[in-house]
Amino acid sequence: MPHDPLADVSTAAMKERGGSRAAPRAVPSLTVVSHPVPRRVGERLLLDAVVAGRTLALSRNGPDFAKPGSSLGLPLADPFVSRKPLELSALPDGGVRLTVPEDGTHVVAAGVPLHGARDFGPAELMDGVALELSGRVVLLLHTVELDGEGMADTPGMVGESAGLRRLRKHIERVADLDVSVLIRGETGTGKELVAQAIHQLSPRRDGHFVSVNLGAIPKELAAAELFGSRKGAYSGATQDREGFFRAAHGGTLFLDEVGEAPPEVQVMLLRVLETGELYPVGASQPVKVDVRLIAATDAHLEDQIRDGRFKAPLLHRLAGYDLRVPALRERREDVGRLFFHFAREELAALGEAARLDTEDPHAEPWLPAPLASRLVRAAWPGNIRQLRNLTRQLVIGSRGQARLQLDPQLEEALGSAAGAGAAPIPRGAQASAGVPAAPAQGADAPEAREAAVPRRKPSQVTEAELLAALRASAWDLKATADALGIPRPSVYDLIERSPNLRTAGDLGADEIIRCFETCGGDLDAMVRTLEVSKRALGRRLKELGLTAKVP
Numbered sequence: 001m002p003h004d005p006l007a008d009v010s011t012a013a014m015k016e017r018g019g020s021r022a023a024p025r026a027v028p029s030l031t032v033v034s035h036p037v038p039r040r041v042g043e044r045l046l047l048d049a050v051v052a053g054r055t056l057a058l059s060r061n062g063p064d065f066a067k068p069g070s071s072l073g074l075p076l077a078d079p080f081v082s083r084k085p086l087e088l089s090a091l092p093d094g095g096v097r098l099t100v101p102e103d104g105t106h107v108v109a110a111g112v113p114l115h116g117a118r119d120f121g122p123a124e125l126m127d128g129v130a131l132e133l134s135g136r137v138v139l140l141l142h143t144v145e146l147d148g149e150g151m152a153d154t155p156g157m158v159g160e161s162a163g164l165r166r167l168r169k170h171i172e173r174v175a176d177l178d179v180s181v182l183i184r185g186e187t188g189t190g191k192e193l194v195a196q197a198i199h200q201l202s203p204r205r206d207g208h209f210v211s212v213n214l215g216a217i218p219k220e221l222a223a224a225e226l227f228g229s230r231k232g233a234y235s236g237a238t239q240d241r242e243g244f245f246r247a248a249h250g251g252t253l254f255l256d257e258v259g260e261a262p263p264e265v266q267v268m269l270l271r272v273l274e275t276g277e278l279y280p281v282g283a284s285q286p287v288k289v290d291v292r293l294i295a296a297t298d299a300h301l302e303d304q305i306r307d308g309r310f311k312a313p314l315l316h317r318l319a320g321y322d323l324r325v326p327a328l329r330e331r332r333e334d335v336g337r338l339f340f341h342f343a344r345e346e347l348a349a350l351g352e353a354a355r356l357d358t359e360d361p362h363a364e365p366w367l368p369a370p371l372a373s374r375l376v377r378a379a380w381p382g383n384i385r386q387l388r389n390l391t392r393q394l395v396i397g398s399r400g401q402a403r404l405q406l407d408p409q410l411e412e413a414l415g416s417a418a419g420a421g422a423a424p425i426p427r428g429a430q431a432s433a434g435v436p437a438a439p440a441q442g443a444d445a446p447e448a449r450e451a452a453v454p455r456r457k458p459s460q461v462t463e464a465e466l467l468a469a470l471r472a473s474a475w476d477l478k479a480t481a482d483a484l485g486i487p488r489p490s491v492y493d494l495i496e497r498s499p500n501l502r503t504a505g506d507l508g509a510d511e512i513i514r515c516f517e518t519c520g521g522d523l524d525a526m527v528r529t530l531e532v533s534k535r536a537l538g539r540r541l542k543e544l545g546l547t548a549k550v551p
Contacts, residue, residue, distance in 0.1 A: 042067060095119055128332040138373050208248050328383040475531060
């Protein structure tokens with residue numbers, strides 16, 4: 001494998017330097033999570049009229065919901081949803097007000113019956129609010145990012161959320177290139193599915209796709225399993241062993257849980273990536289291999305490097321291109337489609353697939369509305385794998401029943417997902433009540449920070465929390481990471497995913513020069529005005545030949 005210059009570039013550094021990118025347009029939307037006619041699940045209504053300042057009337061007869069990318073749609077058309085419309089209108093802060101008229105459609109919002117008007121702020125829209133209409137139709141009120149690009153049909157990937165669309169685009173960009181790929185994501189997010197999609201879209205599609213879970217290989221056998229061995233190389237080696245690398249020759253080798261690789265195996269992996277040669281255990285001559293390597297991890301490898309458990313050069317080689325698979329709670333609008341996708345597979349195995357082919361709007365919904373609402377609101381710590389397992393349990397456990405039924409065991413399983421069984425605290429309320437503050441003077445030792453701020457998953461940080469922490473930390477990204485209890489590279493990821501935040505690389509030269517003149521060259525004042533990283537802005541000033549005043 002020849003040297004790949006892309007592998008020497010730190011992903012985090014690339015994000016901080018930034019490139020010119022237009023922020024996607026964020027629009028409130030309603031997405032069908034559940035409907036008596038299952039094929040309607042996933043249809044969407046963009047609330048452009050609300051953004052334009054008009055009140056939108058939602059009833060049985062209008063407006064039309066359509067599949068993303070399609071111009072043809074239909075109204076909800078459920079006979080139990082009232083003709084008397086619900087009203088959605090804009091709030092000054094970018095939120096949405098939902099007004100329920102008396103004697104109209106019964107609405108349950110996030111598990112709580114709604115009467116009169118209820119305001120949903122921008123943070124709640126980002127997280128998504130489940131709305132049950134007449135106990136039959138479930139809609140998700142949420143924010144949709146419109147980036148103007150078409151939606152790729154990547155094999156095996158169900159959904160149209162912004163995170164999934166971004167992932168598809170990255171897969172398409174890198175698939176035909178012979179560079180190593182590192183896939184990051186929480187457990188159960190479908191990292192192997194991403195690796196398979198890259199392989200299927202690559203010139204190596206006719207070669208073997210070999211999948212290896214490094215966490216499942218005993219430490220003492222890892223080298224022989226990966227690189228092969230010669231007969232007699234160790235006790236029990238009664239014949240030559242090919243090894244996974246040579247089995248994948250001409251194709252793709254997928255190494256899952258790469259963070260579990262023992263140190264000696266990391267050294268050998270690095271050599272293979274640098275030279276395209278490996279030494280089978282017990283061999284004295286190298287063997288050439290032609291393999292595209294795709295690795296995956298749910299660990300934070302940068303933390304492991306700091307702890308001395310992972311080699312930085314190997315990370316740089318593996319991350320020729322870095323992909324992140326979004327957690328399921330970050331793509332709630334896909335939950336309905338994923339559930340029915342898995343349910344159809346399970347029903348087909350039972351010979352009952354026709355159960356989801358009904359076109360009768362009067363039919364009792366197969367997926368009860370309260371259950372659909374709980375599914376879309378769940379935290380899903382096990383992500384898609386957990387959703388698939390629960391779907392299988394529901395389908396088999398309700399075999400022969402007209403509707404899905406929750407038994408006590410499944411009730412407990414669904415309730416174990418944080419916030420699944422009750423109305424969650426709105427994210428906006430969490431942000432206003434508990435925004436982490438910048439570290440106090442005298443408390444900036446690592447031990448003090450860890451004691452003061454518990455470690456969190458980046459996906460738990462709301463945009464409001466992120467912005468508040470950035471401002472409180474004067475846009476120092478390391479201080480922000482410490483205040484939020486997340487790794488610094490995750491701050492870059494959160495900024496990049498936010499439609500309302502910019503990096504210094506997004507700023508045009510004219511804007512920087514105008515701000516420089518207005519602030520008299522004061523770098524701190526410029527940071528407060530432009531709201532970008534101080535270090536990155538300082539680099540941009542140097543590129544433009546401007547000398548900032550630093551106190």
